[in-house]
Amino acid sequence: MNLENQIYVRKSCRKYLDDEIDMDSIIDFISSVEPLNDEIEFYYNILSSDEVNIRNRWSAPYYLAIYSEKKGNYLENVGFVFQQVSLFMQSIGIGSCWDGLDSVKVKNPDFVILIAFGKSEKMTRDISNFKRKDLSKISDFEDDLLIPAQLAPSAINSQPWFFKHSSDGFDVYRVKQNIVKRQLLKRWNPIDVGIALAHMYVANRNSFEFNIKDDVEKLNGHIYCGSIKI
Structure with missing residues (x-):
C-alpha cells in the first residue's frame, strides 16, 4: 500500500x-x-x-x-x-x-x-489534468516540496492554503475569502487546509511534524493555522 x-x-x-x-x-x-x-x-x-x-x-x-x-x-x-x-x-x-x-x-x-x-469506473487522472494554482501562488516562493499540497482537493476548488517558508519548515495559513465566498466556505476551508496537510504528511511520513507557534508573522488576508516540519 x-x-x-x-x-x-x-x-x-x-x-x-x-x-x-x-x-x-x-x-x-x-x-x-x-x-x-x-x-x-x-x-x-x-x-x-x-x-x-x-x-x-x-x-x-x-x-x-x-x-x-x-x-x-x-x-x-x-x-x-x-x-x-x-x-x-x-x-x-x-x-x-x-x-x-x-x-x-x-x-x-x-x-x-x-x-x-x-466503486467507480473512473477513479484516476493524469497529473496534467489537475486544475490547481501555481506553486508560486500557494507559497512565498515556488517549491516543489509543496506539490502534494498543491494537488489536494478543496471546496469548489478554492485552494485556500498558503505556505510560508520558515527556518525549520513552513508556517501554514488559510486565505481569508471575500464576503460572498466566506459565507459558503467558512466551515469547509479549514477542512481543506487539513486535507492539504494530510498530503504533506503522507508524502513525508517519516519526518512530518505539526505544531502551533505562539509567535508567528501575521500575513494580511490570511489566518495562521499551524506550522510543519518535513
Missing part, C-alpha cells in the same frame, strides 16, 4: 457503481490513522444513501458520516484524518468525494461532514 502515489492520480468521484464493498479494511485503517491533534475525539458512521439528505445532483451507495468534538483545530483535524482515509480507499479501488452539501438524516450536534464513496 503506497498512499503517496494516490496523491498524484486521485480524482473526486461523482459517479458510482452499486457494487457492495467489504468495509473491514476501511474500518481497520481508520482505527490506526494518524491525527493532526490527538487531543480531539472524533468518530464516524458508515451510512447508506437512504440515511442521508441528498441535495447534490448525484449520490453514492455509501457515506462516511464524520463527527468530532468541536474544539481547537477540529476542522483541520477532520480533513487531515479523513483525507488519509480517502487516499487509502483509492489505493484499494474505491472512489470517494468530500461532500459538504448533503447531511445525515439523524441529527447529531457532533456532525461535521460526509464523504461519499463506492
Whole structure:
C-alpha cells in the first residue's frame, strides 16, 4: 500500500457503481490513522444513501458520516484524518468525494461532514489534468516540496492554503475569502487546509511534524493555522 502515489492520480468521484464493498479494511485503517491533534475525539458512521439528505445532483451507495468534538483545530483535524482515509480507499479501488452539501438524516450536534464513496469506473487522472494554482501562488516562493499540497482537493476548488517558508519548515495559513465566498466556505476551508496537510504528511511520513507557534508573522488576508516540519 503506497498512499503517496494516490496523491498524484486521485480524482473526486461523482459517479458510482452499486457494487457492495467489504468495509473491514476501511474500518481497520481508520482505527490506526494518524491525527493532526490527538487531543480531539472524533468518530464516524458508515451510512447508506437512504440515511442521508441528498441535495447534490448525484449520490453514492455509501457515506462516511464524520463527527468530532468541536474544539481547537477540529476542522483541520477532520480533513487531515479523513483525507488519509480517502487516499487509502483509492489505493484499494474505491472512489470517494468530500461532500459538504448533503447531511445525515439523524441529527447529531457532533456532525461535521460526509464523504461519499463506492466503486467507480473512473477513479484516476493524469497529473496534467489537475486544475490547481501555481506553486508560486500557494507559497512565498515556488517549491516543489509543496506539490502534494498543491494537488489536494478543496471546496469548489478554492485552494485556500498558503505556505510560508520558515527556518525549520513552513508556517501554514488559510486565505481569508471575500464576503460572498466566506459565507459558503467558512466551515469547509479549514477542512481543506487539513486535507492539504494530510498530503504533506503522507508524502513525508517519516519526518512530518505539526505544531502551533505562539509567535508567528501575521500575513494580511490570511489566518495562521499551524506550522510543519518535513
